[in-house]
Amino acid sequence: MRQGGLVSPFPSARGRLTNGAMNQPATEWEQRYRRTVITSDTVATAFVVAAIGIFFGARDAANWHEKWGILAFGTEILVLAALAMSRAWAPSVLGQGAEEFRRLGRSLFTAVVVLALGGIALTSRNIKLWIFVAIPAIGLLTMTARYLLRLRLHKQRQDGRCLRPVLAAGSPATVMDLINRARKFPHLGWRVEAVCTVDGLGPDGDHLDGVPIIGALADVAGHVRRDGYRVVAVTPDPHWSPDRLQRLAxxxxxxxxxxxxxxxLMEVAGPRLHVDAVLGIPLLRVSMPTFTGGRRVVKGVVDRLGAAILLMLFAPLMLLVGVLVLADSRGGALYRQRRVGKDGREFTIFKFRTMVTGAHNARAQLADRNEGAGLLFKLRRDPRVTRVGAVLRRYSIDELPQLFNVLTGSMSLVGPRPPLPEESAAYGPDIRRRLLVKPGLTGLWQISGRSDLPWEEAVRLDLRYVEDWSLALDTVILWKTLRAVIHGQGAY
Incomplete structure (x- = not known):
């Protein structure tokens, strides 16, 4: 179930905010945002096609129209048609989640295939330029433009604008969970404006955490038609039998x-969920998580190749950091520590030293000051951290040597947090599922708050990654890691 939104207390059951930009129907901003994305994609495609056509066509001006003009026009029309057919402009995917970029990538791949087949059929010698230069350039430009538009949209949602009004219908406990999640993730675009419960009442009367309860579950459709809610979020309640859900639909x-x-059923999402019709009955099929196979091979190749490239890029910075660590306090530049990896196998992790020598032995003296959640030991103002170490931790620079762990195969670029042996020994059967995959240099835990997260939330995020892993999810996490590192939230 998609989540997001911003909840505010309402003075009446209808509860519409009427000040400023929030008094317009949600469909207006949705249509406006969709038009902006379509315009952006069209302009980006036209710019790339025109630039390539003019630059390369100028060398063969006599045959420009025949060789370059037709190909340029055809490529632009093909890309835009592929975007439309792949529903890459559907309002339901614009501005949130990885599905928007998956559809964009699928559209461009379709355009490449059609161009290649067309080039073979027409025996065109110029088609390679459009396949290997034009389409990748279009992809880079359109994805960048969409990401910038998404950042602007998320900023507006943080300010309480461009949100879809939601009617939540279910038990008070499950609706409350939805409201809390909506408040926590406003960038996903949901604003719970009203609630329906089985009897039209909640534990505290006619409001549920500031959101008005406007009626019973049997009255949901009537309220939607009268008040114009954009989303009906049906949460668990014994009232919802298959017949009643069908009737509501x-x-x-x-x-x-x-x-x-x-x-x-369980906290499973993404590519593992499929809806099938079996004997005329709609069934939600949950496929098994993949821990081996072709996609894992691709992930391994990307890990090692990415680590090698990053090590070359960051080599000057790592050399400088090593010198600063040595100059700041006594001890080596690198810190080695045993961690637990895939299938419970221990390995040695590398980090820049951020604490004084012998810091691990002094941990017992600080046990009563522990601020970490669950099995983690963390102190916001740890006296063992050096001056240089505080800066390195703030921006996660101390973790750069872990790229050597990725290069050697003991870690991945993206995965669960690598636990200490004593943490792993205290894991229950459920938490031990974190060890089914390689630990990561970054992960859902890092882009969601790191050490500021409650232990249960950190475990939930790691298990979610194990269950729902995909190459697209890895790409999103790597992209968001940059922002998390710059902001430094939860890094201490």
Missing amino acids: WNLEGSDAEMVVAPV
């Missing part, structure tokens, strides 16, 4: 509302 037909139902 029928009653919502013709409205602008999107019905979203929580399957209430």
Whole structure:
């Protein structure tokens, strides 16, 4: 179930905010944002195609129209048609999640295939330029433009604008969980404006954490049609039998509302969820997590290749940091520590030393000051951290030597946090699932707050990665890691 939004207390059951930019219907900003994305994609495609056509066509001006003009025009039309057919402009995917970029990538891949087949059929010698230069350039430009548009949209949502009004319908406990998640992740675009419960009441009367309870579950469709909610979020409640859910879906037909139902099976999302029709019954099929196979081979190749490139890029910085660490305090520049990796195998992790020599032996004296969650030991103002070490931790520079661990195969660029042996020994059966994959230099835990996260949330994120891993998710995490490192949230 998608989550996001911003919840505010409302003075009445209808509860619409009417000040400033928030009094316009949600469909207006959705249509405006969609038009902006379409325009951006069109301009980016036209710019790349025109630049290539003019630059290379100028060398063969006599045959420009025949050899370059037709190919340029055809490539632009092909890319835009592929975007439309792949529903890369669907409002439901714009501005959130990895699906938007997956559809964009799928569209460009389709354009490449069609161009290649067309080049073979027409025996064109110039088609390689459009396949290997034009399409990648279009992809780079369109993805960058969409990311910048998304940042602007997320900033507006943080300010309480461009949010979809949501009617949540279910038990008070599950609706409360939805409200809390909506408040925590406003960039995903949900604003829970009203609630329906089985009897139209909540534990504290006619409001649930500041959100008005406007009626019973049987009245959901009527409220949607009258008040114009854009999303109906159905959360678990014994009231929701298959017949009642089917009837609600029928009653919502013709409205602008999107019905979203929580399957209430397990915390599994992404490519592992599939809806199949078996014997006329819609079934939610959950495929097994993949720990081997072709995608894992690709991940391993990307890890080693990426680590090698990053080591070459950061070599001057790492040399400078090593000198600063040596000059700041006595001891070596690197710190070696045993950690637990895939399948419980121990390995030696490398980091720049950020603490005084013998810091591990002094940990017992600081046990009563531990601020870490669960099995973690953390201090915001750890007296063992050196001056240079504080800066290195603030921007995660101390973790750069772990690229050698990635290069040698004991770690991955993206994965769960590598635990200490004493932490791993205290794991229960559920938490030990973190060890089914290689630990990562970064992961969901890092882009979500790192040491500021409660222990249960950190474990949940790691397990979610293990269960729902995909190459697209790795790409998103790596992209968001840069922002997390710059902000330094939870790094101490």
